[in-house]
Amino acid sequence: EVQLVESGGGLVQPGRSLKLSCAASGFTFSDYNMAWVRQAPKKGLEWVATIIYDGSRTYYRDSVKGRFTISRDNAKSTLYLQMDSLRSEDTATYYCATHYGHLLGPFDYWGQGVMVTVSS
């Protein structure tokens, strides 16, 4: 059974950093392109970043470019999101997800999500 379990969320002050992790199991993690998707409270879904299966390429939405870094450790079957210079508008539930098929593929498996609150 595919499982994605996020961790590392919490309350953080504006301008500070936080690192999210997503532990994967039940599939060959190193074969899959992975992504982070977020959802602000009572708002819609927003793609954040994607990393290719071997970590050699990454893609970001403009609003997080230069502040967030997506990475992966295939030996540990774990996906990461390093979030620096956090802003109040980054407050959201963050989901990790697998891309189905290619790098632009839809998200077929999702974690349960982890909440990040940016506030003073």
Added chain:
Amino acid sequence: DIQMTQSPSSLSVSLGDNVTFTCEASENIYGFLAWYQQKLGKAPKLLIYGATNLEDGVPTRFSGSGSWTNYSLTISSLEPEDIATYYCQNNHVYPLTFGSGTKLEIK
């Protein structure tokens, strides 16, 4: 960026109804359109990909159609477990973008 416009934003329905949501892309996305269902407090679930392909395990009362910029999701004979918010997504080009969602409510 490709804008995805969903309508309506909410829909009041009765069990057993046939329901159709629409999603319009701001430019041609060549059928690279996915639909997701999200129940309250849960992660989204993929229903349809490639505009018309049903994800494994999704009931056949769900169907998708469309091309170019206009797409729709239909639920035939609404069941209680279908009460949720539905999102469309462009997966043709980065940045990957979602519609704002259509929320189903019971009349």
